[in-house]
Amino acid sequence: MGYEDMFPPMDSRWHGNATKRFASPFVDKPHDRIDVDPIILSNAAVSCGYTIRDFYEHPTLGIHCVGYISHLFDLLPVTHWFFSLPWVTELGLKLVYKETLPPISTGPIYSTPEDVDKMHIPSKDELIKKQGQHATVPLFYNLYDYVAKNLPMTLVPISYGFDLVGAAAELIGVENFIMWTFTEPEAAQKLVQNYTDTAINGAEALADKYGMAMLIVGSVLGNNDIFSDEAVNDYSVKNMYRYVDGCFKHGAGPQIFYHLCGNHQTDYKMFKDGLMWSPFTVIHAGYQGRNPFPSKLLKETFEDKATCMGSVDTKLMIDNNPNKVYNQAKEQLLQGRDSKKGYILGTSCETPPYTIPGQMLALVKAARDFGTYGTW
Amino acid sequence: MVQVTIPADVKELIAKRGLKEADVLAVVNDAAASKKYIKKGNMGLAKKVIGDLTVYVMSDLSGSGTAVVKTAYAHKMKLGKIVNVMSETEWKTADGKAVAQGHVEIEYMTVKRNGPALVDVASNEAYVEEYLATKTLAAAEGLFEKKRA
Numbered sequence: 001m002g003y004e005d006m007f008p009p010m011d012s013r014w015h016g017n018a019t020k021r022f023a024s025p026f027v028d029k030p031h032d033r034i035d036v037d038p039i040i041l042s043n044a045a046v047s048c049g050y051t052i053r054d055f056y057e058h059p060t061l062g063i064h065c066v067g068y069i070s071h072l073f074d075l076l077p078v079t080h081w082f083f084s085l086p087w088v089t090e091l092g093l094k095l096v097y098k099e100t101l102p103p104i105s106t107g108p109i110y111s112t113p114e115d116v117d118k119m120h121i122p123s124k125d126e127l128i129k130k131q132g133q134h135a136t137v138p139l140f141y142n143l144y145d146y147v148a149k150n151l152p153m154t155l156v157p158i159s160y161g162f163d164l165v166g167a168a169a170e171l172i173g174v175e176n177f178i179m180w181t182f183t184e185p186e187a188a189q190k191l192v193q194n195y196t197d198t199a200i201n202g203a204e205a206l207a208d209k210y211g212m213a214m215l216i217v218g219s220v221l222g223n224n225d226i227f228s229d230e231a232v233n234d235y236s237v238k239n240m241y242r243y244v245d246g247c248f249k250h251g252a253g254p255q256i257f258y259h260l261c262g263n264h265q266t267d268y269k270m271f272k273d274g275l276m277w278s279p280f281t282v283i284h285a286g287y288q289g290r291n292p293f294p295s296k297l298l299k300e301t302f303e304d305k306a307t308c309m310g311s312v313d314t315k316l317m318i319d320n321n322p323n324k325v326y327n328q329a330k331e332q333l334l335q336g337r338d339s340k341k342g343y344i345l346g347t348s349c350e351t352p353p354y355t356i357p358g359q360m361l362a363l364v365k366a367a368r369d370f371g372t373y374g375t376w
Numbered sequence: 377m378v379q380v381t382i383p384a385d386v387k388e389l390i391a392k393r394g395l396k397e398a399d400v401l402a403v404v405n406d407a408a409a410s411k412k413y414i415k416k417g418n419m420g421l422a423k424k425v426i427g428d429l430t431v432y433v434m435s436d437l438s439g440s441g442t443a444v445v446k447t448a449y450a451h452k453m454k455l456g457k458i459v460n461v462m463s464e465t466e467w468k469t470a471d472g473k474a475v476a477q478g479h480v481e482i483e484y485m486t487v488k489r490n491g492p493a494l495v496d497v498a499s500n501e502a503y504v505e506e507y508l509a510t511k512t513l514a515a516a517e518g519l520f521e522k523k524r525a
Binding site for chain 1: 453459460462479482484485486487489490491492507508511512513515516519520523524
């Protein structure tokens with residue numbers, strides 16, 4: 001029995017409405033209300049009675065749970081499944097599953113700048129032929145083929161550059177990488193570029209098969225808790241540009257989701273004129289210091305460039321007071337809902353696996369109460 | 377008047393992309409007359425709005441008074457104002473000024489968004505490279521048509 005036999009069919013009435021709503025910010029055609037994207041991942045599996053590990057170990061199960069639970073909370077009409085370390089097994093890392101975490105690395109494999117000089121960047125064909133449970137291209141081919149067959153209306157082929165700096169850093173160890181940015185900056189930059197170029201080749205493999213590939217790329221390790229604005233610019237922003245430009249050259253895109261995860265207190269300014277913007281771009285910022293990134297500032301900085309996605313603190317999604325979610329969502333909506341190129345209400349990062357259903361309802365209720373088009 | 381040559385393989389490509397040879401010639405001749413084009417080495421990139429399309433022609437200008445067409449392509453989106461200017465590229469204007477990477481406003485089906493382009497601030501002109509026009513913008517046009525339906 002496949003996982004498709006365990007879920008009722010998708011409700012086409014719900015999906016039709018959600019699809020029109022999802023298109024709203026990109027084509028200036030308001031429908032219903034501001035959309036809500038709590039970046040639902042393993043929470044979807046948990047909500048269907050599975051474990052966090054199930055979500056990551058069985059991607060087709062995971063993505064079907066995402067599609068199913070998106071209906072429950074009236075979220076996005078598209079499905080996604082990912083974890084933060086694509087492309088690393090192709091560069092030599094080993095990953096292991098954990099009960100309560102996404103797959104993690106068993107440890108660094110490089111230790112010197114000379115190791116980085118000798119790195120082999122897998123070609124598109126090598127990525128396609130790569131074997132093993134975590135081989136990225138075969139994993140996503142299998143995943144999207146499953147969605148195309150069983151949830152076709154939700155299919156958006158996505159290629160993940162994800163955290164270019166953080167994933168590259170895993171190859172030598174994150175602490176070592178941070179040290180290298182001071183002692184071996186050229187090698188640190190080369191390491192990130194090698195990872196980025198691998199991810200570009202992978203995006204081409206996905207675009208070749210599906211005709212296009214939405215790009216998701218973030219600045220996660222590259223944030224102000226760790227790096228200066230200049231370092232975020234050098235390691236993260238410049239490589240995000242390199243990634244998107246490289247992907248466009250190879251036929252991936254045109255949709256882009258930029259995810260500024262963690263604390264982007266002041267470095268957010270570096271992204272405005274450092275990234276590549278396409279007609280279908282969303283930019284999302286998680287935190288400014290310890291607080292959710294203010295949608296007012298997000299709007300002021302980026303509304304001329306892209307659709308803005310504001311944040312509710314993920315901690316509140318597991319706090320047993322729904323009004324904390326509702327009130328923060330209201331505040332963010334009032335600040336950001338009139339962004340020139342549209343606004344989406346999100347959480348600061350992936351909603352926690354054990355998100356309380358009442359808190360998810362509070363998030364969506366706020367979008368209905370303060371994000372319905374035509375009411376402001 | 378520049379002498380324009382379109383090799384057979386390029387004629388085939390032009391036809392495949394739904395462009396007319398006459399339009400390609402018009403792009404090159406207009407650019408030669410107005411000196412409004414950009415250059416990278418011996419290659420020149422010219423554009424002209426023809427009907428609903430912006431048509432681009434890349435030509436080899438190494439011969440005296442000649443242009444050998446290397447490729448031609450088009451996009452339906454209308455280019456608008458320059459949104460930002462980033463680093464300089466290897467492209468130069470016909471009179472040798474730097475052309476930068478940047479973004480321009482693009483309009484399609486009444487929707488205005490941004491897209492990457494080569495920007496010449498002095499003349500307030502923008503040029504879209506082939507990979508962006510034939511892949512990124514072509515896919516974006518398809519998405520606009522689908523989402524606006």
